[in-house]
Amino acid sequence: MTSANDPFELAGRLLAEKSHLTGPQARGTIRLALKDAGLDPRQVASYELAVVFTRLMPKRLEAQGLTADQAEQVCQVINAVLAANDAVAAPVAAATMFDRLDGARRSSS
Amino acid sequence: MNVLSLVCLGAAGSIHLVLGARLLWLSRRTRGAPELLWGLTWFMAAVENTSDALSGAVASPDLALALRWGVSVAFPLVAMVLFLANWRLFRPNDLWARIVCIAVCLVLVGIWIYEVTGPGLDVPFAGTSRSLLNWANNLAMTIGLIWATLEAWRNFRMFEKRWRLGLVKRLLAFRYLLWAGSGSAMVVFWAILWLNQAEVLPVWLFDLSLPLASLISAGLMWVTFFPPVWLCQRLDQEAPAV
Numbered sequence: 125m126t127s128a129n130d131p132f133e134l135a136g137r138l139l140a141e142k143s144h145l146t147g148p149q150a151r152g153t154i155r156l157a158l159k160d161a162g163l164d165p166r167q168v169a170s171y172e173l174a175v176v177f178t179r180l181m182p183k184r185l186e187a188q189g190l191t192a193d194q195a196e197q198v199c200q201v202i203n204a205v206l207a208a209n210d211a212v213a214a215p216v217a218a219a220t221m222f223d224r225l226d227g228a229r230r231s232s233s
Numbered sequence: 234m235n236v237l238s239l240v241c242l243g244a245a246g247s248i249h250l251v252l253g254a255r256l257l258w259l260s261r262r263t264r265g266a267p268e269l270l271w272g273l274t275w276f277m278a279a280v281e282n283t284s285d286a287l288s289g290a291v292a293s294p295d296l297a298l299a300l301r302w303g304v305s306v307a308f309p310l311v312a313m314v315l316f317l318a319n320w321r322l323f324r325p326n327d328l329w330a331r332i333v334c335i336a337v338c339l340v341l342v343g344i345w346i347y348e349v350t351g352p353g354l355d356v357p358f359a360g361t362s363r364s365l366l367n368w369a370n371n372l373a374m375t376i377g378l379i380w381a382t383l384e385a386w387r388n389f390r391m392f393e394k395r396w397r398l399g400l401v402k403r404l405l406a407f408r409y410l411l412w413a414g415s416g417s418a419m420v421v422f423w424a425i426l427w428l429n430q431a432e433v434l435p436v437w438l439f440d441l442s443l444p445l446a447s448l449i450s451a452g453l454m455w456v457t458f459f460p461p462v463w464l465c466q467r468l469d470q471e472a473p474a475v
Contacts, residue, residue, distance in 0.1 A: 162394030166326070175398050217267050218322045218388060219405060224263035225256075225458065232262075 129209055131173045132158075132165040135202055142198045143190060157184050170209045177203050241444030248451035250279035252458060270318035274311060275454070281307035309341040309366065312373040319377060323384035337373055344369050371430075375423045382416030389413050396473055403468040408457050415453035422446040 132154065139150035154173075157180040158165055163172055177199045185195035253276025260269040281304055288300035316334045324330035344366050389409035395401045425443050428434040456464070 160394065161398055161400070162391035163400075164391075172395075172400055175400060179398055217325050218409075219392070219401075221263075221265055221267040221271075221322070222405065222408060222458075224265050225259055225268055228259045228262045229459070232259075 131168055131170045131206060131209060134209060135173055135177070135206065138202045138205060139198065142201055143185065143188075143194075145188060149188070153184050153188060154181070157181050170206045174203050174206045177206065235440060238440045238444040241448045245444070245447035245451040246279050246282055248455050249275045250283075252451070252455055253277070253279060256458065267318065267322045270314055270321055274315045274318050277307055277311045277314065281311055305345075305366070308370050309345050309373075312370050312377060313338045313341055315374065315377040315381070319380050319384065323381070323388070337377075341366075341369060341373060371423070371426070375420070375427070378416060378419050378423060382413060382420055385409050385413035385416050399473055403471045403473075404460065404465055407464075407468055408460065411453050411457040411460075415450045415457060418446045418450035418453065422450060 132151070135154055136147065136151035139145060139154065140147045143150065145153065154176075155165055157176050158168060158173075160180055161172070161176050163176065168176075181199050182192070182195040185198060186192055190198065253272045253274070256268050256272025257276055260272055284300045284307070285304045288297045288304060291297050291300065313334075316337045320327075320330040320334045348364060348366050386409075389406060389412075392401055392406035392409055396403050396406045422443060425434065425439060425446060429439050429443075
């Protein structure tokens with residue numbers, strides 16, 4: 125995944141552009157929301173980040189001084205960009221192992 | 234040890250042996266390093282423990298010596314594979330995990346060579362408390378299992394949060410909970426061994442707790458990797474509270 129289409133970097137850049145937050149503040153706010161969602165910024169996929177921006181980020185942005193409407197609007201804009209971004213996250217090794225094992229078991233039974 | 238304790242330890246060893254063999258068999262088809270290394274860890278641990286037990290029971294001194302040699306080679310390998318499995322499973326992209334693995338492997342191999350070539354011991358594992366390899370191995374196994382257990386708890390917390398957002402299935406988070414439970418029981422198992430080595434544990438408590446911890450750990454590990462159908466179906470029906 126290049127830094128240009130890295131979902132975390134992309135969302136951080138957009139958030140800094142669309143709000144009064146600086147780049148580090150924007151990335152820090154997203155990082156906190158990702159932590160609440162149990163996600164790793166290095167491995168997050170666009171669709172996962174979109175869920176975070178829908179469910180968790182509006183409240184986080186309100187805490188940063190945006191009004192509810194502003195927060196909602198910013199999240200919608202970023203979600204639209206994320207939806208068009210097809211970057212695939214690096215899978216969690218142990219999680220994909222279970223998928224592979226279950227698949228192998230099903231095909232052998 | 235009483236008969237019940239021995240039966241429990243035997244059952245736990247058998248579960249680990251079959252679990253390891255099954256993971257190794259499946260890894261031939263999946264071609265995945267994590268399942269290969271985790272399977273190898275438990276398969277080798279079970280074989281090594283069986284050889285260790287047999288070496289004290291066989292009548293032939295030559296066979297006993299051969300088994301001791303086998304154990305002395307297998308035991309450091311189990312610890313090394315455990316660390317490699319932790320790295321590949323939980324921290325494949327972290328440089329520090331790779332460095333830790335390499336360091337542990339180098340130290341264990343170094344001690345093994347020192348004990349084989351150095352004076353004092355005919356077999357590196359003989360006279361366990363005198364053997365530096367024994368201490369280093371036990372320490373490596375304990376640290377490796379604590380690492381795996383902490384990673385399993387961490388993953389459980391992460392996947393539980395993801396499940397609440399509808400990003401993963403409940404079964405995945407639950408598997409990490411089982412894994413963490415199994416690892417915790419195995420850490421208790423090793424803590425009992427350390428306490429017993431320090432001679433601070435009453436014999437009856439040792440006889441009771443060691444087989445129990447071993448059996449609980451093995452059982453939970455089995456369900457982690459091969460959950461029964463009814464459990465999968467039940468967890469699939471659980472939707473996160475919106």
